[in-house]
Amino acid sequence: MELLQLVIGGLANGCIYGLVALGFVMIYKSSEGVNFAQGDMMMLGAFIALGFGNTDQMGLPFGLAVMCAMVLMFGISWGVERVVVRQIFGQPQFALVILTIALGFVFRFVAGSIWGYTPLVLETPFAGQNLRGGGIVISLADLVTIGVTLVLTVALWAFFAFTKIGLAAQAASQNQMAAYIVGVPVMRVNSLIWGLSGAVATVAGVLYATRGAIDPNIGLLGIKAFAAAVIGGLGSLPGALLGGLIIGVIEPVAGRYAPGELAKMSPYIIMLIVLVTRPGGLFSQIQMKKV
Amino acid sequence: MRVVFKTSYDKDIDLHEHGQSRAKIAVLLAVMVALPFFVGNYYLAEAANTLIWALAGMGLMVAVGHTGQVSLGHAAFLAIGAYANAALMNAGLPFLLTFPIAGIITGLFGAIIAVPAVRMSGIYLAIATLAVFVIVEELVILLEPITGGVGGIMAPSITIFGISFDRYASLENFYWLCLAVVAIVTWGYANLMRSPTGRSFLAVRDSEVSARALGINVTRTRALAFGLSSGVTGLAGALMGHYIGFFNYELFSIFISINLLLVVTIGGLGFIQGAFLGAILITAVPQAISIARDNLVGIGIDLSGIPGLDTMIFSLILIGFIIYEPTGLYGRWLKIRTWFEIFPLARKDMFRRQKSYLKTERMK
Numbered sequence: 248m249e250l251l252q253l254v255i256g257g258l259a260n261g262c263i264y265g266l267v268a269l270g271f272v273m274i275y276k277s278s279e280g281v282n283f284a285q286g287d288m289m290m291l292g293a294f295i296a297l298g299f300g301n302t303d304q305m306g307l308p309f310g311l312a313v314m315c316a317m318v319l320m321f322g323i324s325w326g327v328e329r330v331v332v333r334q335i336f337g338q339p340q341f342a343l344v345i346l347t348i349a350l351g352f353v354f355r356f357v358a359g360s361i362w363g364y365t366p367l368v369l370e371t372p373f374a375g376q377n378l379r380g381g382g383i384v385i386s387l388a389d390l391v392t393i394g395v396t397l398v399l400t401v402a403l404w405a406f407f408a409f410t411k412i413g414l415a416a417q418a419a420s421q422n423q424m425a426a427y428i429v430g431v432p433v434m435r436v437n438s439l440i441w442g443l444s445g446a447v448a449t450v451a452g453v454l455y456a457t458r459g460a461i462d463p464n465i466g467l468l469g470i471k472a473f474a475a476a477v478i479g480g481l482g483s484l485p486g487a488l489l490g491g492l493i494i495g496v497i498e499p500v501a502g503r504y505a506p507g508e509l510a511k512m513s514p515y516i517i518m519l520i521v522l523v524t525r526p527g528g529l530f531s532q533i534q535m536k537k538v
Numbered sequence: 539m540r541v542v543f544k545t546s547y548d549k550d551i552d553l554h555e556h557g558q559s560r561a562k563i564a565v566l567l568a569v570m571v572a573l574p575f576f577v578g579n580y581y582l583a584e585a586a587n588t589l590i591w592a593l594a595g596m597g598l599m600v601a602v603g604h605t606g607q608v609s610l611g612h613a614a615f616l617a618i619g620a621y622a623n624a625a626l627m628n629a630g631l632p633f634l635l636t637f638p639i640a641g642i643i644t645g646l647f648g649a650i651i652a653v654p655a656v657r658m659s660g661i662y663l664a665i666a667t668l669a670v671f672v673i674v675e676e677l678v679i680l681l682e683p684i685t686g687g688v689g690g691i692m693a694p695s696i697t698i699f700g701i702s703f704d705r706y707a708s709l710e711n712f713y714w715l716c717l718a719v720v721a722i723v724t725w726g727y728a729n730l731m732r733s734p735t736g737r738s739f740l741a742v743r744d745s746e747v748s749a750r751a752l753g754i755n756v757t758r759t760r761a762l763a764f765g766l767s768s769g770v771t772g773l774a775g776a777l778m779g780h781y782i783g784f785f786n787y788e789l790f791s792i793f794i795s796i797n798l799l800l801v802v803t804i805g806g807l808g809f810i811q812g813a814f815l816g817a818i819l820i821t822a823v824p825q826a827i828s829i830a831r832d833n834l835v836g837i838g839i840d841l842s843g844i845p846g847l848d849t850m851i852f853s854l855i856l857i858g859f860i861i862y863e864p865t866g867l868y869g870r871w872l873k874i875r876t877w878f879e880i881f882p883l884a885r886k887d888m889f890r891r892q893k894s895y896l897k898t899e900r901m902k
Contacts, residue, residue, distance in 0.1 A: 281661050334861040340661055341608050345803055346860045348796055349853035356850040470672070470792075473665050481661070508676040515669035522666050523654040 252383055253499045259389035259458070261495020262396035266451035267472035268479065268487035269403060270444040275481045276407060277416035277440035280332075280343040284351035285448060286469015287358075292320045292449030293456045293465070294358045297369045309372050313453050317446040324445025328438045336434065337423065351466060359463040366460035373457065388457040395454060396488065399447065404484045416440050420482075474518040480528025489529065493517065551732045570717055574710040582713055583781075586705075588821045589716040590777045595801035595813030596727055597771030602799070603808040604731065605763035606743035608664040611671030612798050615768040617678060617790035619644045619775025624693045625684045633696045633703070637776055644772025649765030653757075671795060678787040690786030693779040705780055716777055723770060727810055730766075739763050771798075793849070800852060804859050806866030815867040823855070824848055864891075 270285045282288075298304045300312030307315065327350065335342045373387040407413035419426040419433045426433050455465065475494050479486025494514040502510035521528060542549075542556050554560040574582055594616060601607045623640035627633060651670055678685045685691055696703035696715070703711045730736040738759050741749040750756050779785055797820055805816025827848055863870050877884045 281665075331857065331861070335864075338864065341602075341606075341664075342860050342864060344608060344610075344661070344664055345799060346857060348799075349856040349860070352846075352849050352853040353857075356846050356853075359846055467792075470668060474669065477662065477665050506680070508680045512673050512676045515672045518669050519654075519666060519673075522662060 249503075250500070253503055254496055255383065255385055255389065257496035257499045258492060259392045259495070260498070261475075261492035262392045262488075263451055263455050263458075263491070264468070264472045264475045264494055265488040265491025266396055266399065266447060266454065267469060268476035268491050269400065269484060270448045270451070271473065271476045272479075272481060272484055272487045273403065273407075273440055273444045273447065275420070275476075276484075277420055278343075278437050279420040280340055281347070281473075281481070282441075282444065283344055283347040283469070284354060284466075285444070286472060287351035287354040287466035288320065288324060288445055288448040289452040289455065289469070290461065290463060290466040291323070291354050291358050291452070292316055292445070293369065293452030293461050294362050294367075294463075295319055296449065296453045297367060297456065297461070298362070301367075301370050309370070313449070316453070317449045320445040320449040321442040322445075324448075325438050325442035328441035332441065333434060333437070351469075355463045355466060362463070364463055366462040368460050369453065369456035371457045388454075392454045392457070395450065399450065400484055400488045403447070407484065412436060412439065471514050474514045477518050477528055478521045480525075480530035483528070483530035486528060486530035553728055553732065567721060571714070574713055579709055582709055583705075584821060584825070586709070586713045586716045587781060588817050589713075589720045590774055590781055591801060591821055592814045592817035593716075593720050593723060593777065594771050594774035594798055595805065595817050596723060596810060597767050597769070597774060598798050598802050599767075599805075599807075599810065599813045600727070600739070600763055600770065601767035602802050603806075603812065604736070604743060605739045605760060605767075607760060607764060607767075608661075608799075609667040609764075609767070610664050610792075610795050610799070611667035611669075611674075612768070612771050613790040613792065613794040614667075614671040614674035615644050615648055615771040616775035616778060616794060617674060617787070618647055618768075619772025620693070620779030620785065620790070621678065621685050621691065622772070623776035624691050624779050627694045628691070632698070634698055637773065640776040641769045641773040644775070645765045645769025648768025648772075649761050651768075652761040652764035668792075668795075671792065675787055675790070678790075686786065688786060690784055692784050693782070696780060705783060712780070719773065719777065723773070724810060727770075731810070735759075735762070797852075800856055804856065804866050806868030807864075809866070809868040812866050812868040815871075819855075819867070820852075823852065827851060 267285055267289050270288065271281060274280060274282045274285075296313050296316035299307045299315045300309055305312070331350065332343070332346065335346060371388070373391060376387040378385045378387065378390070407417060415426070415431040416436050416439075418429070418431055419436055423433055452461075455461065455468070471494060472491065475490035476487045478490035478493060479488070494517065497513050497517065498510060501513040505513075544550065554563070570585075573585060577585070594612070597615070598609065598612050601609050601612075619640045622643045623633075623636050626636035626639060631639075651667075679687055681687075695705070695707070696712070701711065702708045703715050705712045731739075738749065738754045741752060741754055742756055742759050742763075746756055749759075775790075778789075782789060801816030801820050802813060803816070804819055805814065806812030859866060865872075873889050876888075
């Protein structure tokens with residue numbers, strides 16, 4: 248019973264990792280770059296929602312505040328792509344890694360200057376409500392998290408699999424020049440995907456904030472989300488969610504039955520094992536080039 | 539415009555292209571050796587710090603700049619070097635023995651990591667090294683008998699042949715020790731890069747496929763480069779431990795890894811000189827910021843209330859360099875020098891970046 252309780256809490260946690268990982272995967276799918284600032288975008292999204300929604304700030308209703316935050320974060324991420332990331336278009340991936348690490352620090356500084364470094368709590372309508380059944384307690388926040396994540400994953404998967412823009416984004420990631428030749432507006436698609444990943448990050452941030460206080464350093468959670476994305480295989484949306492769930496469940500279970508440091512290491516150990524045995528992740532997309 | 543007159547084929551791979559560059563290095567070394575006689579203790583300590591950062595930067599440069607393996611976890615190797623050295627010295631071994639052993643331990647650890655890691659490319663390697671960093675950080679806390687756990691460990695003072703090289707009691711000696719290590723490593727590094735091994739590093743960086751076609755064992759080359767890289771970083775870590783004196787796991791945070799990346803990218807990827815320029819920048823900017831902060835207080839602007847300003851400024855510098863000068867400070871210097879060397883003939887678009895398009899790494 249205790250184990251089941253841990254697993255349910257872990258699933259909800261894993262969904263948040265999975266959502267942040269979805270953001271990585273989206274950008275990876277469209278430009279084959281990895282956005283190391285995704286965790287910080289999640290943090291910024293959560294703070295913007297807090298700024299719109301909390302009564303001592305702007306005091307909008309919760310749903311409206313989240314919508315506003317998503318729109319604003321869409322704009323911010325879209326702008327970041329337009330102004331900064333586009334400058335290194337076509338450069339090796341390494342440049343983007345360093346650029347986004349630096350961007351993450353900028354986001355953190357901005358959030359810290361506006362909202363301060365003391366932890367704040369986002370006011371949500373489902374705080375503190377629990378469902379009980381058969382000796383297990385499930386908080387409403389956990390259920391909402393799991394539900395929203397499932398819906399988002401399916402929606403994004405459908406977006407990339409079936410829509411014109413989604414397919415164009417995948418084409419752009421495989422070969423930019425070829426994508427241009429067949430008429431894909433690569434840069435515009437990239438901006439759009441960045442904006443979308445900002446909105447997804449906001450959802451992740453709000454869901455994270457329903458489970459506890461937030462401060463500008465929660466962006467470091469992004470590192471765990473990487474592990475999730477890599478376990479799933481960068482470039483696979485369901486894989487990212489699966490990776491997030493694996494990490495989310497194993498962490499509390501390891502924390503219960505193993506020393507604390509080992510529990511902290513566990514996501515990375517799993518990730519290394521996956522990388523060593525399957526270098527492209529569980530849903531690998533690496534293919535050999537046939538010459 | 540200088541014309542280098544070559545009289546033998548060996549001149550093509552000479553360490554110095556012409557006598558003047560050899561003389562310049564000699565003058566620089568002489569100035570560095572004489573530095574303790576001119577500056578006070580504060581700046582001498584800063585100089586030693588810069589040298590240690592340059593050493594660590596050279597370590598990372600082998601991996602990132604010369605073999606094209608991005609590592610986000612080099613702070614882990616600094617930590618291993620520092621702890622190995624301090625632990626061995628606490629066990630009673632002399633510094634002359636523990637210092638190289640610390641380097642070898644770190645190098646072996648790096649090579650062991652590299653063996654599975656070389657199967658990964660680009661982004662996967664960066665993330666794997668990040669994971670290794672987190673694991674090492676937790677291991678440091680777990681291995682309390684050796685590392686002192688959360689409490690930390692004391693780096694004992696260095697004595698070689700009865701002469702004290704303590705960081706506080708005899709700072710000049712410590713500085714000279716750092717300088718000697720850095721000079722030897724730099725000399726070795728520069729020589730490595732003109733040997734077949736060093737050339738194969740460059741070949742692997744530029745194109746794995748063509749390197750393999752030329753008969754280079756890519757896996758072995760990358761593992762060797764990563765091992766060397768971590769070994770040199772381990773040496774820097776050992777010195778850094780002595781420089782700090784008393785340290786725990788918090789000294790080697792993820793920010794150190796990122797600062798190291800900053801050193802190599804801002805300095806200039808693929809140039810040994812870049813590691814030095816980057817190290818100077820990274821140690822000088824915090825000083826400049828604190829001086830500027832003091833002066834701004836004088837005219838009524840108080841910045842001390844803004845935490846994280848240093849990181850913010852570093853980030854902006856980094857973003858600026860990535861976008862406008864990807865070849866770093868040394869690359870910029872080379873451009874300026876070329877402009878003067880060919881004086882009236884320089885043209886505007888001489889160094890314009892070629893338009894390039896990203897191709898997938900998912901095809902190998």
